[in-house]
Amino acid sequence: MSFFMEVLIAGLLAGVMYSLVALGFVLIFKASGVLNYAQGTMALFAALSFVSFVEMGINFWVALLLTAIIMVILAFVVERVVLRPLVNQPLITLFMATIGLSFFLEGFAQALWGSQVHRLELGISDDPIFIGDIMVSQFDIFAGVTAAAMVAGLAFFFSKTKMGRALRAVADDHQAALSIGIPLRHIWVLVWVVAGFVAIVAGLLWGSRLGVQFALSLIILKAFPVLILGGFESIPGAIVGGLIIGSSEKLAEVYLGPYVGGGIENFFPYMLALAFLLIRPYGLFGEVHIERV
């Protein structure tokens, strides 16, 4: 039983890492209906910038601040160069634009910071500790706490602040938001800034686990089943979806893997997502379109 618990907890904590990526997605999707394929590359770009600053000998916190500034600049540039010219275009066009953005960022990051793999030390040991007789990774616990804090912050931002309400309003109805004087451009910049900050957190945590390298941008692929499960518009959905994906893939690997020859961990989330699409296409917490007839 304690083995089961260990696998479950390891899975849940791995799931938190998926949630971190999915969160950035949800933010931009909620506010603009755009599926931002570049979210993973943004995380990579943030982690790479941060690592490069640190390797230049810059203090940890200053490097973090500089990275944050870079993400803010990125948000402004994206709004000006990508989003503004594409206002009123079909969403699929915007989605493709973000794929382009993702490729651009990857190349730009290489041109700027080089293409070698960097090690990232956040100063959190990855040694396991024992709670009762269950072994848990300290690093995973740290990631879990960070994610929880971020979600609490975002939940407060969305439900209690004027800007948060405006973001949700824009997500619901662009036109009506315009009609009451919410400037869409500011909102878009804002949401890309917030998504950029989420990308920093995701990038640093993932980077310190896997090393900062270009495969990091592929974590985006693990975010998709999370989003399908949790619902594209829901912040709690991103968290719960991440937890379910993380724990189920680990449990499947340990308990089902031996019967099919192992390696099930890599594709199990997508199977789960596919099955979920058939039953609940809008996800666990996604917005069901309210339609009055």
Place this chain on the structure above:
Amino acid sequence: MSDQANIILSVNNIEVIYDHVILVLKGVSLEVPEGEIVALLGANGAGKSTTLKAISNLLKAERGDTTKGSIEFQGTRVEKLNPAELVKMGVVQVMEGRHCFEHLTIEENLLTGAYTRKGGRKVINESLEMVYEYFPRLKQRRGTMAGFTSGGEQQMAAIGRALMANPTMILLDEPSMGLAPMLVEEIFEIVKKLNEQEGVSVLLAEQNTNIALAYSNYGYIMENGRVVMDGSAKELGENEDVKEFYLGMSSEGRKSFRDAKHYKRRKRWL
């Protein structure tokens, strides 16, 4: 229209083109005196909504563009401003078909209306109380998600949301759409009260000629992207053509729909 009244909004000979090719408004001019309700009447597709959107500058979001003419609000040219700047100046549009934020509660809907306001929580709460006073029904439903409220409540929320911006002028686009006659009357009563008590000027686009004329001071009738007739609400209500084409009456009393063909030929004023 009395000559001494201050003209708060004047639209001079504007043309609107959608998608660079479709000419929708072909020279529309109108004026709204301060503190009055002016109705813009006409059938589907006459250009009423487009006129309102040209004023509030929401056209850009639909790939429309005002290519000729000028729009002045309180003496300032406004046709190049963005909607947010216009809201700050005091012109707010209530869009056709309500357009509430479905996944926000009624109260959150109202609060987003105060986005452009300065002056902090106190001022906003005062406005909120005022809106609740005009629409007591919204107070009862304040915690309900707007998407789950009735059409009438959504229309009230949309008007209330516009009021939260503390406007001097509201552009009201078809408030009667899809509502029961009794509700329509209730909403028009409230609009009239707002106009009288808060001094808000209203430009009202409406297909329901009967009720619009009953509550407005002056009216313009549009057809095919042009204003074809204007006059005080009373004059329009008594005009034979208006009676026949828009109020369904004629000198021989109510006419049957079967004879509609016969008026089509005659329906030409300019």
